[in-house]
Amino acid sequence: IGKPRPMIANEGYLEFFVDCSANATPEFEGRGGEELGTELSNTLYKVFNNQHSLDLKSLCISPGEHCWVLYVDVLLLQCDGNLYDAISVAIKAALFNTKIPRVHISSDEEGGKEIELSDDPYDCMRLDVENIPCIVTLCKIGHRHVVDATLQEKACSVASLIISVTHKGIITCSRKVGRGSLDPESICEMIEAGKRVGKALHPPLMKLLQQEESLGNKRQKVGFLG
Amino acid sequence: MPTDTKRVRGPETSQSPLLFWSRPAKVLPSHGPRADGRQRDQVDVRPVFVRCGLVSQAKGSAYIEAGSTKVLCCVYGPRETERKDETDMKSGRLTTDMRFAPFSCPERGSWIQGSQDKDFSLMLQESLQPAVCLHKYPRSQIEVNVMVLENSGSVLAHAVTCASMALADAGIEMYDLVLGCSLRQDGGSYVVDPTYPEENSWRSGSGEKQGGLTVAFLPSLNQVSGLQSDGEMAEETLTAGIRTCIEGCYKLYPVIQQALIKAVRRAALPPAES
Numbered sequence: 001i002g003k004p005r006p007m008i009a010n011e012g013y014l015e016f017f018v019d020c021s022a023n024a025t026p027e028f029e030g031r032g033g034e035e036l037g038t039e040l041s042n043t044l045y046k047v048f049n050n051q052h053s054l055d056l057k058s059l060c061i062s063p064g065e066h067c068w069v070l071y072v073d074v075l076l077l078q079c080d081g082n083l084y085d086a087i088s089v090a091i092k093a094a095l096f097n098t099k100i101p102r103v104h105i106s107s108d109e110e111g112g113k114e115i116e117l118s119d120d121p122y123d124c125m126r127l128d129v130e131n132i133p134c135i136v137t138l139c140k141i142g143h144r145h146v147v148d149a150t151l152q153e154k155a156c157s158v159a160s161l162i163i164s165v166t167h168k169g170i171i172t173c174s175r176k177v178g179r180g181s182l183d184p185e186s187i188c189e190m191i192e193a194g195k196r197v198g199k200a201l202h203p204p205l206m207k208l209l210q211q212e213e214s215l216g217n218k219r220q221k222v223g224f225l226g
Numbered sequence: 227m228p229t230d231t232k233r234v235r236g237p238e239t240s241q242s243p244l245l246f247w248s249r250p251a252k253v254l255p256s257h258g259p260r261a262d263g264r265q266r267d268q269v270d271v272r273p274v275f276v277r278c279g280l281v282s283q284a285k286g287s288a289y290i291e292a293g294s295t296k297v298l299c300c301v302y303g304p305r306e307t308e309r310k311d312e313t314d315m316k317s318g319r320l321t322t323d324m325r326f327a328p329f330s331c332p333e334r335g336s337w338i339q340g341s342q343d344k345d346f347s348l349m350l351q352e353s354l355q356p357a358v359c360l361h362k363y364p365r366s367q368i369e370v371n372v373m374v375l376e377n378s379g380s381v382l383a384h385a386v387t388c389a390s391m392a393l394a395d396a397g398i399e400m401y402d403l404v405l406g407c408s409l410r411q412d413g414g415s416y417v418v419d420p421t422y423p424e425e426n427s428w429r430s431g432s433g434e435k436q437g438g439l440t441v442a443f444l445p446s447l448n449q450v451s452g453l454q455s456d457g458e459m460a461e462e463t464l465t466a467g468i469r470t471c472i473e474g475c476y477k478l479y480p481v482i483q484q485a486l487i488k489a490v491r492r493a494a495l496p497p498a499e500s
Contacts, residue, residue: 042348045341046454159356170459170460171460172437175455183450184449191465195461
């Protein structure tokens with residue numbers, strides 16, 4: 001629980017942090033992964049920087065004083081290309097699984113506000129993740145483009161386009177990365193393909209998440225990662 | 227997170243007086259002419275003042291002023307790479323650094339580079355890299371430093387233009403100039419080259435199609451070297467926006483060319499009078 005941002009007093013907010021650990025590739029040893037981590041976090045801020053991705057007003061407890069701050073921490077375990085896509089799917093799944101306890105505000109003596117968490121562990125608020133976008137990375141190789149490129153395919157490509165698409169097909173963020181330049185026509189083709197792929201990605205993902213949710217405690221836990 | 231320990235910014239609980247200043251929320255109208263007289267839905271870029279060769283110490287420099295946005299860029303290089311382990315035998319490296327002066331935005335910024343500055347520097351590097359012939363400068367490093375003196379909207383686009391002019395002024399070999407143009411989509415209409423209030427007016431409750439887009443373009447090669455978009459836009463709006471930004475870049479192109487020609491003439495030695 002934190003203090004809301006001064007300019008927007010009645011909404012909560014999200015803070016992203018991506019940690020590229022040295023497990024992912026040997027290049028990330030020491031401070032090497034920090035640059036990539038800041039790039040990924042900045043892109044995530046842009047992706048969620050609009051009103052409809054997540055209902056931030058529901059994260060507000062009392063306007064101007066208290067709000068929920070969601071810290072989204074991403075840890076990369078292994079890197080095989082296409083980091084943005086995997087991270088966005090993981091964030092969507094994690095936010096689907098988030099349970100925020102309900103709070104009651106009461107004023108105690110001296111007029112201060114006191115926050116009480118409800119005692120029931122199942123009395124919680126869930127977030128609506130319908131509108132959270134998924135990121136699709138398209139790499140341009142030669143004259144055509146490739147979706148979901150591996151590290152080897154990425155090494156052959158000149159430039160890539162990152163598009164984040166919601167389930168309705170609205171593009172919330174797009175960005176060109178890479179050292180080459182793109183043709184305007186191929187950009188239009190890539191945006192169209194990205195939107196198609198992105199739109200098709202959402203329904204199976206939601207179905208899978210809901211299926212897993214409905215298993216409840218009967219889920220087989222395999223090892224530590226469940 | 228690095229914090230500024232050298233300056234005293236007041237007690238921690240202090241807040242800016244702007245928060246308490248109750249002024250009527252200036253909701254900019256979404257139809258009708260814009261505040262500075264330009265038209266909506268037309269490629270109406272602000273007139274620019276461009277000048278090369280301001281900083282005599284740097285190899286090349288450029289200054290651009292568009293409306294109230296003032297951006298200064300210096301280029302140093304090619305010089306030896308600082309860190310020996312990153313020397314690339316086959317091509318040079320381009321390092322970019324974009325900083326905002328603390329007095330540039332309405333809210334005072336800090337001297338330490340925030341994450342937004344790093345983001346802009348990265349975007350700048352991605353936009354400039356396709357244009358510079360780095361294979362002609364092996365084992366060297368070219369440094370581009372951009373300083374924003376006043377941020378009055380579409381600062382990344384003007385920084386890209388300024389940086390490519392400074393690179394040309396420095397004599398670095400390039401395939402083409404990189405021009406930047408940005409756009410803000412607001413409901414059904416768009417504004418090209420938005421000013422600071424137009425860029426930051428997020429209207430609550432309105433439907434889709436609200437976002438900003440910046441495009442870096444190489445005019446003679448017809449290639450897009452940088453693209454960044456924000457907010458929510460449908461796919462057709464995005465592609466139409468890209469085309470509009472490309473038109474805006476074409477409008478700027480003759481002005482930039484003229485400024486470079488003038489700078490070269492000034493720097494060239496006068497013909498020997500025999």
